[in-house]
Amino acid sequence: MTAPTLARPVVTRPVATHPAPALPSLTAAQTPRLSRRALLHEHRATLAAPRRRYGPVARLLFGTMDLIYGRRGSLEKFLVLEVVARIPYQIWENAAYRALHRRHRDSGLAHRITERIVENREQQDNEQWHLLILSELVGDRVSRFWYGFVPWLMALGYYHVSWLLFVLAPRVSYRLNADFEDHAEHTYAEFVAEHPELERVPHRSSFARQYGAFETVADLLRQIGHDERMHKQESERYLDAGPLR
Numbered sequence: 736m737t738a739p740t741l742a743r744p745v746v747t748r749p750v751a752t753h754p755a756p757a758l759p760s761l762t763a764a765q766t767p768r769l770s771r772r773a774l775l776h777e778h779r780a781t782l783a784a785p786r787r788r789y790g791p792v793a794r795l796l797f798g799t800m801d802l803i804y805g806r807r808g809s810l811e812k813f814l815v816l817e818v819v820a821r822i823p824y825q826i827w828e829n830a831a832y833r834a835l836h837r838r839h840r841d842s843g844l845a846h847r848i849t850e851r852i853v854e855n856r857e858q859q860d861n862e863q864w865h866l867l868i869l870s871e872l873v874g875d876r877v878s879r880f881w882y883g884f885v886p887w888l889m890a891l892g893y894y895h896v897s898w899l900l901f902v903l904a905p906r907v908s909y910r911l912n913a914d915f916e917d918h919a920e921h922t923y924a925e926f927v928a929e930h931p932e933l934e935r936v937p938h939r940s941s942f943a944r945q946y947g948a949f950e951t952v953a954d955l956l957r958q959i960g961h962d963e964r965m966h967k968q969e970s971e972r973y974l975d976a977g978p979l980r
Contacts, residue, residue: 916967923960
């Protein structure tokens with residue numbers, strides 16, 4: 736039985752008497768919602784794929800999280816990950832707006848900058864849905880200090896590190912985020928593989944209409960992990976293309 740997909744409203748339109756305008760294409764940052772069969776396939780692909788060779792800043796971040804929250808994955812630890820996850824996209828979006836202000840007379844570059852702004856916003860929104868959905872799953876059973884205040888401090892520090900890296904060496908900022916997303920992708924996949932009981936836990940969410948509906952918590956986490964892979968690939972693409980000037 737396939738997981739239900741996000742329902743789309745049916746809109747009735749009059750018959751056009753002239754050619755309809757072409758619909759806008761999806762941006763690269765939009766993450767697809769996969770069927771259960773596809774989720775299982777992509778989950779196996781993540782488990783079989785090697786991790787990236789993480790840089791020193793990424794290793795320090797992951798080591799700090801392991802020291803505070805333990806090495807094993809958990810829904811609570813994922814909640815901390817998602818508090819931090821959207822920060823680089825905020826920095827890149829703001830930088831793109833500044834670049835657009837300086838280079839708006841160059842129509843070709845302005846078009847590419849505008850696309851980057853849209854992508855960064857979509858990446859932020861996707862990470863925000865992850866945070867809201869995980870908060871819903873975890874509920875109120877966690878300490879506000881360890882899962883509220885401490886992640887806020889980590890996010891604050893990560894913001895300044897990411898901002899400084901982007902100012903001094905944008906490629907290093909892209910590489911750090913690719914490392915972060917790769918780590919998240921594999922951590923979600925390994926957690927699902929280690930907890931087969933999640934295949935029997937139904938998922939009901941107040942955010943299903945906006946994010947997507949899934950039969951089980953296992954499929955939900957597979958989808959989030961696949962989203963992280965898409966974000967990783969975006970950062971790798973930015974790394975190849977270089978910063979917009």
